[in-house]
Amino acid sequence: MQLEIQNLEVHYGRVRVLHGASLTLGDKPLAVVGRNGMGKTTFCHGIMGLASVTAGTITLDGLPLHGLAPHRVAAHGVALVPQGRRLFQSLTVDEHLKLAHRGKGSWNRERIYDTFPRLAERRQNLGAELSGGEQQMVAIARALLSNPRLIIMDEPTEGLAPVMVEQVVKVLQKLVQEGNALLLVEQNLGVALAVADEVAVMLNGVFERRVTADVLRRDPELQQRLLGVATQG
Numbered sequence: 610m611q612l613e614i615q616n617l618e619v620h621y622g623r624v625r626v627l628h629g630a631s632l633t634l635g636d637k638p639l640a641v642v643g644r645n646g647m648g649k650t651t652f653c654h655g656i657m658g659l660a661s662v663t664a665g666t667i668t669l670d671g672l673p674l675h676g677l678a679p680h681r682v683a684a685h686g687v688a689l690v691p692q693g694r695r696l697f698q699s700l701t702v703d704e705h706l707k708l709a710h711r712g713k714g715s716w717n718r719e720r721i722y723d724t725f726p727r728l729a730e731r732r733q734n735l736g737a738e739l740s741g742g743e744q745q746m747v748a749i750a751r752a753l754l755s756n757p758r759l760i761i762m763d764e765p766t767e768g769l770a771p772v773m774v775e776q777v778v779k780v781l782q783k784l785v786q787e788g789n790a791l792l793l794v795e796q797n798l799g800v801a802l803a804v805a806d807e808v809a810v811m812l813n814g815v816f817e818r819r820v821t822a823d824v825l826r827r828d829p830e831l832q833q834r835l836l837g838v839a840t841q842g
């Protein structure tokens with residue numbers, strides 16, 4: 610899998626939010642970090658066809674994705690786990706998974722329940738009855754069931770209790786070990802460093818810097834400078 614994004618621009622009305630964002634991604638997991646409002650969600654939406662791209666190119670293994678409708682981008686093998694999870698309140702876990710299953714590949718409900726034992730226990734519970742962490746597991750499972758070539762996750766640990774953050778991190782690490790291509794948007798630098806090999810820093814609608822997780826992990830001063838936060842310990 611090779612995703613290449615060049616000089617991406619996205620406007621909301623007359624306001625330009627992405628100012629020529631460029632990024633390449635192969636099979637190694639990459640995290641996108643940056644302070645609030647820098648354009649991370651807009652970047653995800655631009656790739657998925659959910660925000661209209663006014664300039665620049667996006668290709669997946671050489672095939673252009675820019676200008677395609679979201680369902681066409683999904684059909685090319687890109688899955689988004691959206692910020693805020695977006696489950697149906699009145700559908701059960703099992704119903705969510707049934708709806709999401711498509712495409713050829715090894716992800717089916719059985720494999721999901723093996724990977725997420727908690728979801729197997731909660732399979733008859735409604736979306737509204739799940740904890741934030743369980744909802745996030747369903748949102749991730751739903752993306753996997755489309756058997757994607759690339760998964761984009763927008764702040765999967767946002768608003769979760771620390772114990773649930775740890776569980777989500779374990780799931781993401783497992784997905785990476787199994788060879789799934791992952792673009793992870795994260796405000797939580799500890800999570801980004803625990804999952805990704807490299808980190809791209811978004812500042813005011815462009816990628817300002819790309820560093821290896823190792824370099825960033827060992828340099829609290831750089832963390833502070835790029836993000837205004839430092840990981841603890």
Ligand SMILES: Nc1ncnc2c1ncn2[C@@H]1O[C@H](COP(=O)(O)OP(=O)(O)OP(=O)(O)O)[C@@H](O)[C@H]1O
Nearest residue numbers: 621624626643644645646647648649650651652796
């Ligand atoms: N639908 C929209 N219409 C107009 N402006 C928007 C829209 N969505 C986002 N914006 C603006 O675009 C900018 C970038 O927002 P975006 O959500 O992409 O940032 P972000 O880095 O993901 O931030 P956060 O971490 O807070 O979600 C912000 O100034 C935001 O207010």
